[in-house]
Amino acid sequence: MSAPAFSPTRPIAYGRQHITPEDVQAVTETLYSDYLTQGPKVAEFEQKFAAYVGAKYAVAVANGTAALHLCALALGVQPGQRVITTSITFSASANCVRYCGGEVHFADIDPATALIDLKAVRRLLESQPKGYFHGLIPVDFAGLPVNLEEARQLADEFGLWMIEDACHAPGGFFVDKGGREQRCGNGQFADLAIFSFHPVKHIATGEGGMITTNRQDLYEHLLRLRTHGITKEPALMSRNDGGWYMEMQELGYNYRMPDMLCALGISQLTRAEEGLRRRRELAARYDAAFADAPGVQLLTPAEGHAYHLYVIQVADRKGLYDFLREKQIFAQVHYIPVHTMPYYQQLGWQPGDFPLAETYYAHCLSIPLFPSLSDEEQLYVIDCIREFVG
Numbered sequence: 001m002s003a004p005a006f007s008p009t010r011p012i013a014y015g016r017q018h019i020t021p022e023d024v025q026a027v028t029e030t031l032y033s034d035y036l037t038q039g040p041k042v043a044e045f046e047q048k049f050a051a052y053v054g055a056k057y058a059v060a061v062a063n064g065t066a067a068l069h070l071c072a073l074a075l076g077v078q079p080g081q082r083v084i085t086t087s088i089t090f091s092a093s094a095n096c097v098r099y100c101g102g103e104v105h106f107a108d109i110d111p112a113t114a115l116i117d118l119k120a121v122r123r124l125l126e127s128q129p130k131g132y133f134h135g136l137i138p139v140d141f142a143g144l145p146v147n148l149e150e151a152r153q154l155a156d157e158f159g160l161w162m163i164e165d166a167c168h169a170p171g172g173f174f175v176d177k178g179g180r181e182q183r184c185g186n187g188q189f190a191d192l193a194i195f196s197f198h199p200v201k202h203i204a205t206g207e208g209g210m211i212t213t214n215r216q217d218l219y220e221h222l223l224r225l226r227t228h229g230i231t232k233e234p235a236l237m238s239r240n241d242g243g244w245y246m247e248m249q250e251l252g253y254n255y256r257m258p259d260m261l262c263a264l265g266i267s268q269l270t271r272a273e274e275g276l277r278r279r280r281e282l283a284a285r286y287d288a289a290f291a292d293a294p295g296v297q298l299l300t301p302a303e304g305h306a307y308h309l310y311v312i313q314v315a316d317r318k319g320l321y322d323f324l325r326e327k328q329i330f331a332q333v334h335y336i337p338v339h340t341m342p343y344y345q346q347l348g349w350q351p352g353d354f355p356l357a358e359t360y361y362a363h364c365l366s367i368p369l370f371p372s373l374s375d376e377e378q379l380y381v382i383d384c385i386r387e388f389v390g
């Protein structure tokens with residue numbers, strides 16, 4: 001099949017933000033308000049986001065990486081602690097452990113889903129005495145939720161805490177043994193969950209992130225850590241010199257998310273379900289288009305998939321990537337396995353350590369998927385890919 005006459009007026013990226021006049025108005029109103037840093041929009045965004053994912057508490061932070069760092073701190077990661085994650089993720093999922101001096105360990109993926117393989121996690125846990133590992137960071141890669149009910153069982157058996165990296169999956173869910181939908185970040189199984197509002201994500205604020213939890217102790221600790229380790233709560237202070245008084249009780253950071261970005265987040269959140277529906281619609285169309293395409297391998301679909309990314313696997317990935325760029329289609333690769341990054345190689349990991357992740361990396365390509373992708377643009381993408389694979 002040859003590509004149709006349609007020619008894109010702008011490069012078609014693998015993902016992009018969708019900003020409406022309502023978003024602009026929400027930000028503008030906040031700019032004219034009394035608050036540029038933390039004001040009422042922060043609390044409103046936190047409360048609405050917590051309700052959206054079904055968690056008790058939410059803490060807005062500077063970005064997803066800051067969210068991961070604060071989670072690792074709140075869970076007490078320190079030198080000598082060992083934490084397991086997947087190699088097919090953005091490096092921040094692993095780096096948060098390193099920020100706190102902990103050791104990162106990886107488990108290989110399930111090639112059908114590209115998610116961390118919980119059987120491989122079990123093998124790793126069983127290879128060492130209990131207490132050797134301290135935490136688990138499953139990643140809802142591409143928007144496909146990890147079965148956290150199973151992960152929790154494993155975590156409980158081996159005494160691990162759990163951070164769900166749900167950056168790709170706001171609105172996603174898995175179905176538990178009882179048939180109930182368990183939304184990503186709802187705090188039922190993971191101690192903490194984190195989200196990013198980077199422009200390609202479901203909710204885009206430029207920079208921005210959120211931590212959700214059902215644990216009040218962690219919530220209160222995170223509020224302090226996000227703002228220098230300072231508290232102004234009279235009940236928590238060792239003394240009170242007057243109305244100005246506050247105490248820095250531990251070493252924290254300035255990881256706050258400003259009011260104007262929270263206003264943008266609130267506005268974007270009102271369209272989250274609509275965006276999710278469109279992502280699922282586009283993904284279903286890709287599924288159908290490539291079901292019989294020679295040499296195109298797809299990941300296993302799932303009902304609760306949030307489709308941050310649509311990944312195909314082909315033999316000649318570089319060839320297809322270059323071909324699509326000539327056609328103004330800017331696909332992307334997610335991800336270069338974290339354990340093969342030079343930094344992690346310096347720590348002792350090597351190519352060959354996680355063969356399924358490496359094979360996946362050799363063939364994967366994320367093709368355009370975002371709510372404002374038009375039907376016409378998507379058909380063009382499909383036709384170009386089919387033209388290449390023959």
Ligand SMILES: Cc1ncc(COP(=O)(O)O)c(C=O)c1O
Binds near residue numbers: 065066089168198
């Ligand atoms: C899986 C995953 N974790 C963490 C992050 C870090 O988020 P941010 O870019 O907001 O720091 C990202 C985002 O790019 C991500 O995709």
